Amino acid sequence: MSGIESANARPRAATLRDVATLAGVSVATASKALNGRANVHPDTRRRVTEAAERISFTPNTLAQAILAGQTGTVGLLTNDLEGRFSLPILMGAEDAFGAGKMSVFLCDARDDAIREQHHIRALLGRRVDGLIVVGSNTDPRATLGLDLPVPTVYAYAPSTDEQDCSVVPDNVHAGTLAIEHLVATGKRRIGHISGDVRYAAARDRATGALAALEAAGLELAGDRVRFGDWTEAWGRAATHSLLDQVSDLDAILCGSDLIARGTLDVLRDRGIDVPARVSVMGFDNWEILTSGARPPLTSIDMNFETLGRRAAQRVFDALDGKSTVGVELMPCRLVVRGSTAQGA
Amino acid sequence: MSGIESANARPRAATLRDVATLAGVSVATASKALNGRANVHPDTRRRVTEAAERISFTPNTLAQAILAGQTGTVGLLTNDLEGRFSLPILMGAEDAFGAGKMSVFLCDARDDAIREQHHIRALLGRRVDGLIVVGSNTDPRATLGLDLPVPTVYAYAPSTDEQDCSVVPDNVHAGTLAIEHLVATGKRRIGHISGDVRYAAARDRATGALAALEAAGLELAGDRVRFGDWTEAWGRAATHSLLDQVSDLDAILCGSDLIARGTLDVLRDRGIDVPARVSVMGFDNWEILTSGARPPLTSIDMNFETLGRRAAQRVFDALDGKSTVGVELMPCRLVVRGSTAQGA
DNA sequence: CTGAAAGCGCTTACAG
DNA sequence: CTGAAAGCGCTTACAG
Numbered sequence: 132m133s134g135i136e137s138a139n140a141r142p143r144a145a146t147l148r149d150v151a152t153l154a155g156v157s158v159a160t161a162s163k164a165l166n167g168r169a170n171v172h173p174d175t176r177r178r179v180t181e182a183a184e185r186i187s188f189t190p191n192t193l194a195q196a197i198l199a200g201q202t203g204t205v206g207l208l209t210n211d212l213e214g215r216f217s218l219p220i221l222m223g224a225e226d227a228f229g230a231g232k233m234s235v236f237l238c239d240a241r242d243d244a245i246r247e248q249h250h251i252r253a254l255l256g257r258r259v260d261g262l263i264v265v266g267s268n269t270d271p272r273a274t275l276g277l278d279l280p281v282p283t284v285y286a287y288a289p290s291t292d293e294q295d296c297s298v299v300p301d302n303v304h305a306g307t308l309a310i311e312h313l314v315a316t317g318k319r320r321i322g323h324i325s326g327d328v329r330y331a332a333a334r335d336r337a338t339g340a341l342a343a344l345e346a347a348g349l350e351l352a353g354d355r356v357r358f359g360d361w362t363e364a365w366g367r368a369a370t371h372s373l374l375d376q377v378s379d380l381d382a383i384l385c386g387s388d389l390i391a392r393g394t395l396d397v398l399r400d401r402g403i404d405v406p407a408r409v410s411v412m413g414f415d416n417w418e419i420l421t422s423g424a425r426p427p428l429t430s431i432d433m434n435f436e437t438l439g440r441r442a443a444q445r446v447f448d449a450l451d452g453k454s455t456v457g458v459e460l461m462p463c464r465l466v467v468r469g470s471t472a473q474g475a
Numbered sequence: 476m477s478g479i480e481s482a483n484a485r486p487r488a489a490t491l492r493d494v495a496t497l498a499g500v501s502v503a504t505a506s507k508a509l510n511g512r513a514n515v516h517p518d519t520r521r522r523v524t525e526a527a528e529r530i531s532f533t534p535n536t537l538a539q540a541i542l543a544g545q546t547g548t549v550g551l552l553t554n555d556l557e558g559r560f561s562l563p564i565l566m567g568a569e570d571a572f573g574a575g576k577m578s579v580f581l582c583d584a585r586d587d588a589i590r591e592q593h594h595i596r597a598l599l600g601r602r603v604d605g606l607i608v609v610g611s612n613t614d615p616r617a618t619l620g621l622d623l624p625v626p627t628v629y630a631y632a633p634s635t636d637e638q639d640c641s642v643v644p645d646n647v648h649a650g651t652l653a654i655e656h657l658v659a660t661g662k663r664r665i666g667h668i669s670g671d672v673r674y675a676a677a678r679d680r681a682t683g684a685l686a687a688l689e690a691a692g693l694e695l696a697g698d699r700v701r702f703g704d705w706t707e708a709w710g711r712a713a714t715h716s717l718l719d720q721v722s723d724l725d726a727i728l729c730g731s732d733l734i735a736r737g738t739l740d741v742l743r744d745r746g747i748d749v750p751a752r753v754s755v756m757g758f759d760n761w762e763i764l765t766s767g768a769r770p771p772l773t774s775i776d777m778n779f780e781t782l783g784r785r786a787a788q789r790v791f792d793a794l795d796g797k798s799t800v801g802v803e804l805m806p807c808r809l810v811v812r813g814s815t816a817q818g819a
Numbered sequence: 820c821t822g823a824a825a826g827c828g829c830t831t832a833c834a835g
Numbered sequence: 836c837t838g839a840a841a842g843c844g845c846t847t848a849c850a851g
Contacts, residue, residue: 143544144602144624146828157838162830171836176801187624192600195826197843200487203535212559212566222556222583234597237551237581239566253578256536257548258488278489280531283667299636331698341611363767389767396740396769419557419763423707423733425740490844501822516822538844541827574849 140223153182169428178350196225196258205446206237208252209265211394212244215417216287216435217265223439224263227447233260233275242267251275255415261446263439264288269299275359282449286442287435289458296449297444298442301460302332308465309384309412312345316383316471318410319422320352324369324394325386326360336414352377363387374401381409382471388413388420391428399425410471416464426469433463489530497526509534533546540602549790550598551579555610559761560611560631560779566782568607571791577604588609595619605790607783608632613643613676625794630786633780633802640793642786644777645678645804650683652809653728653756653775654691660815662694662726662754668738669715669730672702679732680758684728696721705730707766710737718745725753726815732757732764735772739814743769760808770813778808 151161156175160303164171164179182188182327196202207224209217221235236254240247254262261281266272275283276291282296284435289297313321323340325333337356338417344351353373366385370393374380385391391413398405405411405426415423447453480609495505496818500519508515508523520651526532540546565579580598584591590637596607605625612630618636619627626640633641646720667684667691669677688695697717703709710729714737718724729735735757742749749755749770757765760776782805791798 133498139843144599147830148828158836159831159840163837166830168831168836175836189596191541191601191602191828192597193541194843196832197535197537197541197828197845198830200843213564214562217562218556218558218583221581222585223585234580234582234601236578237565238578239562241566241568252533253536255488255533258535258537337821349585370577393767400743417763419733419761423737489845492844502845503822503824503847504820507821510846512847516820519820535844538827539846541829541844542846544827 139332144191145188147188147190148212149186150179150188151182153186154430174238176356188421199461202258203233203258204257204259205233205235205443206250206257206259206262207237207265208240208247208250208254208262209237209266210240210247210267211287212239212241212267218443220263220265220286220439223436223441226436227440227443233443234443246275247275249272251279251337258453260450263442263446264290264369265384266427268330269302270330271336282443282446282454284445284449286291286438293457294456296445296454296456297458298461299458300437300438302463303339304341305414305431305433305459305463306336306384307342308339308463309336309345309414310340312429312465312467313382313384313410313412314347314349315345315408316329316410319349320379321375321382321384322352322357322373322377322380323384323386324357324359324373324390326361326390328361330361332414333358336386344464352380361389363393363396366390367397368393370394370397376400383411385411385413386432387438388428389418391430391470392420392424395424395426395428406471406473412471415468421466424470428466429465429471431463432466434461437461482572487542488752489527489532491532491534494523494527494766497507497530498523499804500551502770515745527690530776536695545604546602547577547578548603549577549579549787551581551609551644552584552591552594552598552600553581554584554591555585555609555631556585556611556649563779564609564630564783564786565609567780567785568787570780571784591619592734595623602719604794607786607790608634611646612674613646613679614674615809626790626798628786628789628793630782632791637802638800640789640798640800641802642782642789642805643802644782644807646679647683647686647806648804649758649777649807650680650685652683652726652807653680653758654684654687655726656773656809656811656815657726657754657756658687658691658693660674660750660754663693664718664721664723665726665728666691666696666724667728667730668710668717668734669676670703670705670709674705676758679704690710690759696724702730705733707733707737707740709717710734714738714741717744718747727755728752729755729757731775732759734813736764736768737776739768739770739772750813750815750817756815760810765810765812768814773812773815774810776810777809778805781805 164176238250262283271291274290285297355371412429416430421428508520580592608626615635616632618634630643703712756773758775765772
């Protein structure tokens with residue numbers, strides 16, 4: 132009873148040697164049998180497989196990796212606390228890699244350079260095959276350096292260095308898409324309220340929107356884009372000011388779904404029918420905000436999963452030597468709901 | 476020019492042998508020098524350190540792990556698409572493990588048992604030291620089995636098996652906290668609107684709320700809890716019905732922030748002052764919903780980071796042999812805002 | 820203080 | 836078809 136084994140003794144996981152012994156073959160043969168190599172007697176293979184099954188043998192991927200020089204592992208370094216981007220991107224990456232082929236280390240750097248370096252070292256020590264870096268917004272971010280020993284792809288936020296590989300949503304095109312939709316539904320007096328002008332997302336969406344207005348031969352209602360911040364409160368304030376200035380306003384494009392919620396509230400307060408008199412749309416297609424709105428909010432989806440899949444694909448490409456550099460812009464997608472379409 | 480090296484040849488990462496050669500010592504000595512072992516001549520240590528620095532040597536954690544029998548790695552298996560719970564839990568876990576000490580594999584099973592098994596196998600193959608399983612809601616979920624070779628902690632959703640270790644938010648207490656706050660602010664005619672009754676979260680919060688009402692010598696306004704679904708639309712519908720039924724209603728406790736948003740909108744539509752005449756609160760403390768509300772919404776925070784830290788702690792405990800079983804309930808936290816407190 | 824040797828769990832030529 | 840040997844990158848007794 133006074134044995135050396137403690138109550139918490141967890142049995143070491145079964146090893147290939149255990150399997151081999153149980154099956155009465157050498158480790159080499161066991162390895163070949165399990166890995167489907169040719170030149171193994173069917174009976175032997177069966178015995179080995181059964182032995183493996185019996186003791187729940189799971190090959191030690193670490194040992195395999197150390198030989199193969201590849202770990203089947205990717206590091207996803209995020210700065211996005213809410214997981215608004217990271218999780219969809221992770222899912223896209225998982226899909227692209229093929230279920231179970233690659234495992235993903237997720238670390239959160241919390242927009243802190245020190246913590247980021249820390250995580251990078253840890254990931255490199257674990258010999259990840261590649262790195263995907265997810266920013267907290269679409270502003271360009273400092274590169275991790277070009278001398279990283281593994282292919283690195285910047286997702287959502289591009290790297291400042293053109294030699295890096297970045298995959299970001301095409302916010303300019305998103306802005307264009309939005310205006311084209313409003314124009315197609317017959318709107319002509321369109322205003323634009325957006326978030327903090329210091330964000331590239333705000334500026335890019337506005338750029339696309341203004342270009343599309345010009346292409347349609349229209350002018351922006353309210354003289355200028357109302358930049359402010361990414362809040363409902365700003366959406367409300369700017370909507371009041373826009374309505375007061377432009378009496379024949381018939382649509383408001385909002386820089387985010389959150390801002391759009393503020394806009395919808397004010398229109399409702401002032402008894403203005405949406406979408407009949409003024410239609411509204413946002414960006415991000417954040418379901419929690421769009422689906423419960425009155426009416427449900429039309430929005431531009433940033434296609435995060437596609438983004439993640441593409442980022443993973445580019446890690447693969449680099450691994451295959453098909454390295455491409457520069458910023459790749461990913462298309463966004465219009466999702467129409469009641470705030471712009473009667474009866475939608 | 477027709478060499479065998481392809482354009483994409485990525486140099487193999489530096490190895491301890493490289494360092495040793497460069498420093499003119501044996502691999503064994505290099506290892507000791509770098510790992511701060513005693514009995515290494517200062518000069519030798521310096522030469523080795525410099526050599527390592529020079530060629531950016533990062534020790535191969537896989538090789539170390541294979542010897543140590545520990546990988547310093549934990550698997551986080553989630554089913555929470557939005558990352559609403561997973562990311563904060565991941566962050567809590569990262570903190571608990573100590574920055575850089577442990578790395579986390581994150582996989583999303585998407586509430587699919589097959590995919591879950593798939594990920595488990597992959598994680599076990601990678602010899603994670605432990606597993607944290609995050610559910611998509613607080614309903615008990617099927618156990619992964621008690622014969623897992625590594626300690627497993629269920630977070631957010633408890634395991635159905637009492638022999639497993641689970642860490643979940645105390646929704647009953649959350650309900651109590653909420654009512655106590657409303658009562659403390661002078662409210663006496665309190666109604667409760669909640670989400671889908673099939674969710675434990677809805678039932679538990681109601682249980683806590685009713686108990687607190689009784690303790691305060693009050694009755695639930697509106698006869699019964701209005702269970703429905705987790706949407707703003709339901710919040711609106713139920714609020715209308717509650718207001719129509721209870722003329723002297725002075726507070727509405729909503730089962731989630733989303734429902735509460737619906738409630739706030741209806742109160743505003745009907746010109747009822749919040750919080751002076753009717754105060755409102757929700758659960759989850761989802762900042763995107765609470766901070767922009769009119770007025771900002773008081774809510775109960777589920778303390779996800781604390782939950783994650785605790786889950787990680789319990790993985791540690793199990794690793795140390797201090798294995799505890801059963802469901803651990805974690806306290807929630809009241810966050811007061813304008814919807815229950817004048818001038819807050 | 821230093822290094823040769825053994826070994827972690829696996830795979831891959833290479834003999835038999 | 837099978838197995839002994841070498842080796843991946845590292846660490847840890849054990850001699851010197």
